[in-house]
Amino acid sequence: MTVTQATAPATSPSSPASPAAQRDGRTAQRSLGRRLLARPEVGALIAAVGVYVFFFAAAPAFREASALSTVLYQASVMGIMALPVALLMIGGEFDLSAGVAVTTSALTAAILSFQLSVNVWTGVVVALVVSLAVGAFNGWLLIKTGLPSFLVTLGSFLVLQGANLAVTKIFTSNVASDSISDMDGFDQAKTIFASEFSVGGVNVKITIIYWLVFAAAATWLLLRTKFGNWIFAVGGNKDSARAVGVPVNLTKIALFMGVGAGAWFVGMHLLFSFNTVQSGEGVGNEFLYIIAAVIGGCLLTGGYGSAIGPVIGAFIFGMVSQGIVYANWNPDWFKAFLGVMLLVAALVNLWVRRTATRR
Amino acid sequence: MTTTNGSSPNGTLVKDTAPQDGKPVVELRGAGKSYGNIRALHGVDLSVRPSQVTCVLGDNGAGKSTLIKIISGLHQHTEGEFLVDGEPVRFSTPREALDKGIATVYQDLATVPLMPVWRNFFLGSEMTKGPWPLRRLDIDRMKKTADEELRNMGIVLDDLDQPIGTLSGGQRQCVAIARAVYFGARVLILDEPTAALGVKQSGVVLKYIAAARDRGLGVIFITHNPHHAYMVGDHFSVLRLGTLELSAARSEITLEELTNHMAGGAELAALKHELAQVRGVDVEELPEESDLQVTPAAGGSSASDATR
């Protein structure tokens, strides 16, 4: 067509394309594909399919059901933490202490139960309180000081990392906690946090179920509740959110406590899987959580993202880390591969968001 | 009269009867605010009564936004008193102001660009349904309400799910105004609501202000445009460098006087002199210094046909 409407008034009623009086007629109905593309996790989904196909072709062992189960287990342990980290990121903040906080929680439960010779559930509950308190403290410090969360949580990262090592050494004169496998309540707690069951001859870890249930709950929270609305708002524009009555401080503290809760859950899983905790564990994992969230389409600057995104991000992580093993490559390549994935995902997300929000 | 772009014969939207003096809902007594060592506001008296429109005018940086931010709970006053319903208050969050029925259209509009239009509309005051553990957003009702309120303003959006950041500045302003009108139960504050609006939408906003006043709301209307102010205002306060330069009821001041006051009085006359030396600038319509001797306390409208 050579007809141009450049000179016609944009809202002109004579525009032949707008017979419906109720519409302003300028926006063509966005196609389904276009609206799908506007979802934050679509880029990650495309990447996940790509990675799956790649390893499916490259590593025969990867094709077996048991391999999928292992991949999902890897993904779930990391993915459970990636969920609250992603919510926090949508809320505009980071938590660099998330990795060592998992170890702190597990150590608290293990050392407390062992030293006091009490039922492990006492340790589990105290660990939950400690984890929530660490999260609340991070949030509180952020709000009181007004410092960026990067700095505040870098501080708590160092504090926790040091405390993990030092406190463990005080009680055990060792770098690991004592085994609690023969203590009261251990079997019960193990059933809850670290059991597995069999589906058609394939062992499936229970964390996979938790992971998917938590992801569904987080999705519901984000999209269907007041609090979810507030998360997007405090990450998207804190000052505007405050001006219209959103309790910004409460929302941020709650998000940090959510990370604490996640750290507790994963910490308990690790403790009851291995009976003992290495006090130096967890360092560096905080970046894996953040990477999963970013690959899953969460905006690094906050205000945009989903809970399904980090699920896919964690799944990609699981596929890559196991796929390299199944393909008999040197596992040292894992980090390099992950780095490439991160960059590709970031670019895909950028592109997707630009196309989707362009009108 | 220099303008008659209102709809009623006398060019204003003001009610025929003078507003009866109710008790002020919101009152400032000698209120002031310092940002560190910047004294943005000092010794300001202002009262907002039900069914009255209080217009606040002033140059850029005069302290208008600071004034309304105190009332809307975004900032706290550092001197003087702030009373709601006669009780001294000190809001620590905008939530407290909203709970008292005070809703605000901020100059920067207070929207979250990446969030959909309807979520922005209800942000902070979401509609929910269901019992607690399953309490969830009532999305259909919110979308429907937002759509109706926007249509009432003459804004038709095809897709309320589009991020508000993709709307034009004026459309965004309309969303912010519709939101405040919808949530403002007793006091409505508008900080330069017509700044980015077209003629039609400006008219709608003025009608909204008149309608809110007729519903018994107290309205604070901040604007740079004395014509807009005079069309709906019952009381006019002019701020200058953070202090109250003029505070006059409608019966005490004419549009010309207000316009001249706003224009900066003597400064404008000096400007006229300068402009007269530039070829092609028509200065005929600008006031002479002699027109500018406004005595706010003077009653009546004896100066209404000032010579030009």
Ligand SMILES: Nc1ncnc2c1ncn2[C@@H]1O[C@H](COP(=O)(O)OP(=O)(O)OP(=O)(O)O)[C@@H](O)[C@H]1O
């Ligand atoms: N957060 C702040 N910190 C420090 N100074 C501020 C702050 N907000 C406003 N000010 C100062 O207070 C004074 C009044 O600002 P204010 O925003 O109230 O002006 P205004 O009358 O609304 O102007 P405009 O017409 O441009 O909107 C200005 O000098 C400004 O620099």
Ligand SMILES: [Mg+2]
């Ligand atoms: Mg202002």
